[in-house]
Amino acid sequence: MKNQTLIQLALDYFDLAPALAMAQAVHNEVDVIEVGTPLSKSAGMLAVRTIKELCPDNLILADIKTPDVGGGEAKMAFDAGADWMTVLGAAPLDTVKLALEEARSRPGKEMFIELTGVRDIISRAEEWREIGVERMVYHRGWDEGNLSRTWEKSDWNTIQDLIGMGFKISVAGGINLNMIGFFKGLDISVFIIGRAIRETPDPAAAAREFRAAIDSFQMGR
């Protein structure tokens, strides 16, 4: 049986209050709630703790994109209530190892590699596979997306290669309803949706539309 494809709501805010309101409005319609990188720096782990408290039935991802001090930052995020946390793909391999070790020592906790800014994805992926990394966020960066970069066939191919290597892939970066079809043929683990849910008149309804689109994506996969 195929794995269920999950929906993750990205709370890309600088202020905690609107993030909490959005989490409250949408959490019943999504699987995972992400405390975005800017929010995790603006409000700190208070954001993770509060959202876990408000949404105990969701998985919580702390997108802290750890660049160093891997064991300590993973512990900090998990202690605050995060189920999942991210380490930056550009972090030294030692950092990845230490965060992974921390995640493995705690049942249900997972570490993801976050690919923002990584240029040599496949050769790095070989190093990560060797030390036991299982999950990655394939991310077209926010600034890249706003300024220049679109999703391209080369992204599709890289994601296919990573899945072929055995990784579970989350995808993120300006994904809207019309773009779900772009990923057809790929066994995507998690769709991360931000603005296309948040910046709509009825975010819960938008999340339900994504659920329907992703269910039909799954069946055709």
Place this chain on the structure above:
Amino acid sequence: MKNQTLIQLALDYFDLAPALAMAQAVHNEVDVIEVGTPLSKSAGMLAVRTIKELCPDNLILADIKTPDVGGGEAKMAFDAGADWMTVLGAAPLDTVKLALEEARSRPGKEMFIELTGVRDIISRAEEWREIGVERMVYHRGWDEGNLSRTWEKSDWNTIQDLIGMGFKISVAGGINLNMIGFFKGLDISVFIIGRAIRETPDPAAAAREFRAAIDSFQMGR
């Protein structure tokens, strides 16, 4: 005349309280106080705001190692009272540009590239120089330092090359009093000291010893 070499105290803590106590104890002896990456995620920008309030005569560096959303994260840090902030060397060039633009729009604010995890430093540095980056933190990562890596002649050479390209260089990563001599011959802009000040019986006295060592380093430079 040569520029004054500055001393920066790195507050590498996960909790705000001991960080504030250390800042209070040492701020008269150092030029710059750094809100470390883990602290900036644990306590958020409250850490920057509070330390700026307690230490108004120091420069404050928010070591947030921005990986994306460069304009927004730079604004967040500067709004909280940071004078300086860091962008990750692995960030997309668009992110560096946007953070730099934000810094330049505000008198006295500066953006640093943070080199943790960057493998192709010199070729990246050429890209950064082209868009106007002036400052960098040359950082032997915490995890690397703890697990394996020492400062080597190749580091010295790379720093010399970067200074030759016109960059102002801060150095960080396990630097203690005995290691100041390692940097002889290099026009270092900022020495970043963490454990070698914090983890001593009298941190203010340790900072004064660094000041003396760095003054004599400067004269012999």
